[in-house]
Amino acid sequence: NAGVIQTPRHKVTGKGQEATLWCEPISGHSAVFWYRQTIVQGLEFLTYFRNQAPIDDSGMPKERFSAQMPNQSHSTLKIQSTQPQDSAVYLCASSSRDWGYAEQFFGPGTRLTVL
Amino acid sequence: SQWGEENLQALSIQEGEDVTMNCSYKTYTTVVQWYRQKSGKGPAQLILIRSNEREKRSGRLRATLDTSSQSSSLSITGTLATDTAVYFCATDAGTGGYKVVFGSGTRLL
Numbered sequence: 001n002a003g004v005i006q007t008p009r010h011k012v013t014g015k016g017q018e019a020t021l022w023c024e025p026i027s028g029h030s031a032v033f034w035y036r037q038t039i040v041q042g043l044e045f046l047t048y049f050r051n052q053a054p055i056d057d058s059g060m061p062k063e064r065f066s067a068q069m070p071n072q073s074h075s076t077l078k079i080q081s082t083q084p085q086d087s088a089v090y091l092c093a094s095s096s097r098d099w100g101y102a103e104q105f106f107g108p109g110t111r112l113t114v115l
Numbered sequence: 116s117q118w119g120e121e122n123l124q125a126l127s128i129q130e131g132e133d134v135t136m137n138c139s140y141k142t143y144t145t146v147v148q149w150y151r152q153k154s155g156k157g158p159a160q161l162i163l164i165r166s167n168e169r170e171k172r173s174g175r176l177r178a179t180l181d182t183s184s185q186s187s188s189l190s191i192t193g194t195l196a197t198d199t200a201v202y203f204c205a206t207d208a209g210t211g212g213y214k215v216v217f218g219s220g221t222r223l224l
Binding site for chain 2: 045
């Protein structure tokens, strides 16, 4: 079991460019989560999917951020017109279910740097 | 914020010592989770403790939960160099478990 896979591990973009982050959840897991980690804000929930359907995106910035899960083997987080304040580590996690406090398994994260 | 402000930011200890980290939360919860994050890795759950358990052990780890004071602690006995990490307490923000709301973390050096 390779765990949750995130690619790329590091991404550097220029201000105004688009960034797409990829996540491959653990096979068989039905729930996929995205979090963002910064020094100032800490770890913040962004959004999650259940069986590929978006369920809660309450943590997503309303503009420029979008997440999709086109199939059960991967999810993407897209940031349009990146800004320096988007610089963070973006973490993906998956779980066998989204209820009953099932353990979430985190990937190593993608460090996004916006210049 | 879900969390109180008395969470310690960093602890520096000698290998072999015991250490206890504390956190307090503002919003009622029936579950507290403790996570560990090593450098370059994502967080990994260590212990999940429910309100009816008060104390839970896993190897060298011991977690407590006091719902009356809305506080939790994580103790590590006989720390090892491999315990160097940031430790987070977390709750679910009343979502029934899917949304993990992390505290600010304690860095153990």
